[in-house]
Amino acid sequence: MDMHNDLTAQDIAMMQKELDHRRLELMPELIEEVKRTRAFGDLSENFEYKAAKQAQNRNRSRIRYLERMIKSAHVIEDRAAADEVGLFDRVELLFEEDGDTETIQVVTTVRCDPLQGRISREAPLGRAVLGKKQGDRVTVTTDEGGSYTVVIHSITKEEDDGTGAIL
Structure with a gap:
């Protein structure tokens, strides 16, 4: 499919x-x-x-x-609860390996733009954090079979504001 x-x-x-x-x-x-x-x-x-x-x-x-x-x-609709990562929410992540923090937004595939921090819900990182809560440690398995851990620092609930071009 x-x-x-x-x-x-x-x-x-x-x-x-x-x-x-x-x-x-x-x-x-x-x-x-x-x-x-x-x-x-x-x-x-x-x-x-x-x-x-x-x-x-x-x-x-x-x-x-x-x-x-x-x-x-x-x-599809975003059915995430108020305290869970949902579509278009901004998520501040701590990458445990190197201590870097990064803010991403989980979006639909046609709107993804990794350079702008827009990560597809189908991508390993997007899939891993959707539905998770602040403070959760999440293991992300890459398509190549490797893995890394992120901690969800904060979730800012956002609506789809229509930015981000359709690919």
Whole structure:
């Protein structure tokens, strides 16, 4: 089963918004651009035309991707208790090995961005801390089979504020 279809209502709303923009605004613009650049003459050396066609193809494939994601979506809700790590909560973690602390936010797969501290709920760390409480020591097993321990320092309850692009 494809795990990537577990989405929140907010994920779907964001996808639908991007889809509408791409269909209703971007698509007609790109069609015009293809027409405009086609008029420049010899297509074999017409870089503007090639670029316009590429942009059009990228837009089409992104539209197909978004349509597929929305159609196959399994809508999930955050059911974590008030004192448990839930979706979109900020979690301050102590990494026992090196004493580093780091704050992460557990998000749906389509919103993950490790550089911004947004960790997928499907990733080893996300899976390990979801549903846990402040003070819990949690062993995280990596996909490669290694493991490390984190301690949950604090949990800040957050709603999905709609930030973080859809991947």
